[in-house]
Amino acid sequence: MAHVVTCFVRNRGAVLLTRRSERTGTYAGRWAGVSGYVEGDPTDATADAWRELREETGLTEADLDLLAAGETVTVADEEGSFVVHPFLFESSSRTVTTNEELAETEWTDPTEIRDRPTVPRLWETWRRVGPTVDDVRTDRTHGSAWISARALETLRDAAAEADDWESVAAVGRELRDARPSMAAVGNRVNRVLATAERTPDAVVTTAIRELRAAFDAGDEAARTAVGRLRDAEATAVATLSRSGTVATVLRELDPSSLLVAESRPEREGVAVAESMAAATTGTVTLTTEAALPAAMTAAETAVDAVVVGADAVGPDGSVVNKTGTRVLAGAAREAGVPVYVVAASDKVRPAGEYRVEDEASPRGAVYDGDAEVTVFAPTFERVPAASVDGLATEAGLLDAAAVRRVAATHAENAAWDA
Template identity: 40%
Template sequence: MNGEIAVGFFRHGTEVPIVRHEDAPPVRWDAVSVRSTADGRDRRRPVSALDDTDAATLVRSADPIDVGTTAGSADRTIRPYLFECDTRELSLFSDGSFAAHAWVQPPALLDRETAPGLWEAYLAVAPSIPTVREDTDHGASYVSLRALETLRDRAAAAAATGEGYDSVATTARELCRARPSMGVVRTRIDRVMAEADSDPGSVRDRAMKACAAAVRADEAAAERAASRLGDRVFTLSRSGTVRSALEAAGPDAVFVAESRPAREGVGIAERLAETEAETETETGNETGTDVTLLVDAAIEGLLADGTVDTVLVGADTVLEDGSVINKVGSRTAMRAGTAAGIDCYAVCSRDKIVPGTEFDPEFGPAAAVYGGEADLAVYNPTFERVPPPAVSGIVTEDGVYGPDEIGPIAREHALYRRWDG
């Protein structure tokens, strides 16, 4: 056995980089090697190949995989790690470490000559139905991308091994049920299945196109939202699309509610402040965006006193009647903003518009609110409905829609559900 190799899949959007080494066969591709060290409790932790200028977050790791390059032998042991990257411009691709690199969606590994076990290593850390179902840290856009990746990878594996369509369809159905309050998950999965032929290869190809389109849709929606923002903006929770819009617009001030009990707003406030500091360091100029974190109970008072001129929230789902489903606190913010004459926008991809008007709420764990021993109940809803009159507009990649313009789009999306009878 040649020992253990730790490799990192550095995901940006729905793609990962693969590399060619100078001393490897000229057409063979591999993942980026990382150093893996053990702490005092004998748990393995990666040391990233990136330098301090790169933003990469460890998502998950997996147990080592033994890979046999010859019959009956395990010549290569791989310990895989999955990272999330904010950019494709990584330092390790500019320092001459590799002969070449390419960003690909992982099923492309099956179409290239790669180091042994690379596809299996990726699958060990890839998104799955459980990770989609259990993700309470990210918004619907992010979760829907992971759902598309799960379907894409399952279809690719089935196509490679000659499995039938039924196993892929079962995965699609389970993904559609995984996050009932995130309508975009079902819309995107339904569209792939409706537009694909009844074979795994076709589903794989449609899912790969859907992954790329979803990334572009979120970017375009953020650009449209940025053009609508005033100088002093309020937001809450953690939406990647909202964050992108704020970073693009560069308002004078951003007010972020902490969004208890998980306090997702703290993370986006920190990120906005860090981005501001990095910009000032690079340019030598103060851009003037002040970031303020506030307690949730202060939302209504802040919006009533004239401090803010735009409310911008994400949307986990937009219902057929124009209601917006989003993190608890959104209803208070948008109703208070509307009462104060403030523009109140929800920004999301068009795929988040779903048929029907029923709202199936998700609830967070009781322990996140109360860990004592008293005999009491805990009410901890994750999402809530914002009524149409409180919504000035829903900003998507295709335009800004009033709540009364949502119905036809929702009914269009309902047609995709016909793939399942």
């Protein structure tokens, strides 16, 4: 039985589907992912996946992140018998250079797989690597914008397979409650279920629309922040933690100096500093939260603005973000430096709801010894509204009254399950 890889490449919620040409040995004219034979050890097909991506699309390790390798799918029909190894990659680009094995390519929503003539069991293959409720619940690497997009994809795929509204609603409840601190997850799921007709097909269509809108909102929020920083002539910036929207701001602004807090205990700031060193032309300095007050005023690392993301924004304008943000905001206020939060308005909590993330970092991230030491290591904390000088969203800089209006709308959407 031959082993093959099927690679799904995703960008902004869409995946790359390919139509196989007459030059392929099997399933000519059918739609597929990026696929090919495993030439090495089937237990380690990752190298084959990367090879097929390079040969068939021109995408390389510089363009892609490998996110998942799924359980295999077995196919047996008149064309042959195959063990399919599924992979999911995230791409920074939709530009592909195809070879003779592909007759056509299209970036489209994965649910299109169900309506096209595809290679056998392609939808099942996608589901082996597509996002799940558990992925949303357990992801401790990405920010809330990323995780909320995965929640919408999970809801979409569940609705595509569902026979009735109640089974879709049950998945929606799981997703809504999976990350209680990340307001965007609940708000986006609630909006889909509040505005779609109560049929699975309507939920699929609405989830796809909301997914596209979510990416656009992040882009617009970043533009708002960049505009404000340029108006303020900010050229030296400090940040903390991992936020895709903040990364977009920093790449576009390209400050002459960037100060990045390490972000204890899980040290996400290290990866932020590394990525920004590659993406910007200015000087990048990594520091600890304890050293922030000194670093923000030292001659070589002084800053004139702070930019952070948010996992949630309270109806009162307070911000919930990675632990360490409050230290950063306090140091900024002491130094007379403005603090800007960049976040889509879906990160505002519904009116009447307030909570701080009740998750905690693993004990071993702080102390792995044998002594009877209690560890206090919350993942998130609240930053008072008075410590924030501006909330940059897709709708512009929001003042307190605007935040309250957004919170009221989110509360209305949350009532779908009342």
